[in-house]
Amino acid sequence: MTGVLLVFIVVAFAVAQAYGSSAGDSQARRELDRKEVAAIADGDQAALGRVYDRFHRLVFSLAMRVLGDRSAAEEVSQDVFLRLWHRAGDFDASRGDLMGWLVTVTRNRAIDTLRSRQHRESSAWTPMPESLDTAGWLATAPAATGIEAAERVGKMMASLAEQQRKIIELSYYAGYSQSEIAELLNLPLGTVKTWTRSALAALRDACR
Amino acid sequence: MNCESLRDSYELFVFGTLEGPEREEIAAHLQRACPECSAGVNRARVLATNLGSIAPPVDAPGHLRAHIMRAVVQATPRMHSFWESIFWRMAFPVSAAAALTLLLVVFGLGREIGSLNLELKTLQKSAADSRKREQVLVSRANAYRAALALMSARESREVRFGPGLKPNKQPDGRVYLNPKGLVMIASNFPAPPKGRTYELWLLRKSTKGAEPAGVFDPDASGGAMHVLARNINVNDIAALAVSDEPPGGVQERTGAIVMVVPVTGMTR
Incomplete structure (x- = not known):
């Protein structure tokens, strides 16, 4: 348990280095994202380079976490930044944030790759839309992303019971449905649902 | 729900x-x-x-940034400047117009060259004809000059021949004999048979043989003048004769004799 907590503290420190260190920076960060994406939409390759420099670690780390394979993670990362290059014109800063979009697209692409590699087909996998305003039907951009929320979520993940943490990891990082997890872990579906519900409630609280 | x-x-x-x-x-x-x-x-x-x-932080490989930027460059259509855009937009019509103009110029030049060639050939033919006419005239002038010289020479002797010798449209005329040559001036010469010409013969007293003395053709009115510009022994000539022969003449007579002019009773 202590080891897991230590890992999440290290992760939180890295995230702080990469994405800013306080909630007060959030507004400035969003304004910077808006300008950079607008520049990318205008064909400014240097702006894409700057966005890469800010977010490549986030993207590559998440792809690695899902795939566990550097080569595949490279492909996913390249795909994500090329997608940003081609879709930057769709970005609406009032509706979404760049980091949320990068995480969504990276996760979707990585899980697609993973599922394809595992020949896993399930109608339960319905990834989030990838348009740059995140989704037309979402109201406002999330406010509670950033280092502090990530730290709290990281600590909460570390404090979950091992089976609960495993279930959340399989759901989030591997795209498994609850029935697939039940089968994979050889647990009753009801148990999986209960543990999932309680784990998500704890994580939800950590985000507030 | x-x-x-x-x-x-x-x-x-x-x-x-x-x-x-x-x-x-x-x-x-x-x-x-x-x-x-x-x-x-x-x-x-x-x-x-x-x-x-x-997710546990993992450093991306150093080359990934370059890969992505290279892929971005490849995926981005090259933007042309305003003048480049104008250039590429106009390139095809301008090239087509230039090619068409060039084609027309080449076609026009070809026709002009063809026309000039035709004109040149006409001029060349005309020049050749002129040269030929000039040669004929020069040759005729030389013949007249030689004939005049022979006719006016003190030592020339004149022999007349004419209708009196043979009846009905027989040629008549004169022959001037000179040691340096002879001149024959005649009229009423019938046209030679087709593909034939007239040849003059000197009939020798000493050898009793006939010596060719050149060919001639009468003009459309039957007039003829023939000059032999070489030394001859006038005293050894018994008679002159004319026969029709192949073009260019022969060394031994083959054709029919048209007339014979005895060289007797020379005047002057």
């Missing part, structure tokens, strides 16, 4: 792993802008982003 029953499903919906009717229900609530579900899904999206950002 009401929003209360969907509350625990927002996160799995955002994760894309929600099963059963709840998935369609949440989508339907969002579709009709349900405020509670929109807020719930939005909070779930925050959690998803935070879960994504706590």
Whole structure:
């Protein structure tokens, strides 16, 4: 348990280095994202380079976490930044944030790759839309992303019971449905649902 | 389903792993802008982003940035400047117009060259004809000059021949004999048979033989003048004769004799 907590503290420190260190920076960060994406939409390759420099670690780390394979993670990362290059014109800063979009697209692409590699087909996998305003039907951009929320979520993940943490990891990082997890872990579906519900409630609280 | 029953499903919906009717229900609530579900899904999206950002940090390989930037350059159509755009837009019509103009110029030049060639050939032919006419005239002038010289020479002797010798359209005329040559001037010469010419013969006293003395053709009116410009022994000539022969003449007579002029009773 202590080891897991230590890992999440290290992760939180890295995230702080990469994405800013306080909630007060959030507004400035969003304004910077808006300008950079607008520049990318205008064909400014240097702006894409700057966005890469800010977010490549986030993207590559998440792809690695899902795939566990550097080569595949490279492909996913390249795909994500090329997608940003081609879709930057769709970005609406009032509706979404760049980091949320990068995480969504990276996760979707990585899980697609993973599922394809595992020949896993399930109608339960319905990834989030990838348009740059995140989704037309979402109201406002999330406010509670950033280092502090990530730290709290990281600590909460570390404090979950091992089976609960495993279930959340399989759901989030591997795209498994609850029935697939039940089968994979050889647990009753009801148990999986209960543990999932309680784990998500704890994580939800950590985000507030 | 009401929003209360969907509350625990927002996160799995955002994760894309929600099963059963709840998935369609949440989508339907969002579709009709349900405020509670929109807020719930939005909070779930925050959690998803935070879960994504706590993945253990791994440094991306150094070459990845260059790969991405290179792929971006390859995927981006090259932007042309204003003048480049104008150039590329006009390139085809201008090239086509230039090619057409060039084709017309080449075609026109070809025709002009053809016409000039034709003109040149006409001029060349005309010049050749002129040269030929000039040669004929020069030759005729030389013949007249030689004839005049022979006719006026003190030592020339004149022999006349004419209708009196033979009846009916027999040629008549004169022959001037001189040691340096002879001149024959005649009229009423009938046209030679087709493909034949007239040849003059000197009939020798000493050898009793006939010596060729050149060929001639009468003009359309039957007039003829023939000059032999070489030394001859006038005293050894018994008679002159004319026969029709192949063009260019022969050394031994082959054709019919048209007339014979005895060289007796020379005057002067």
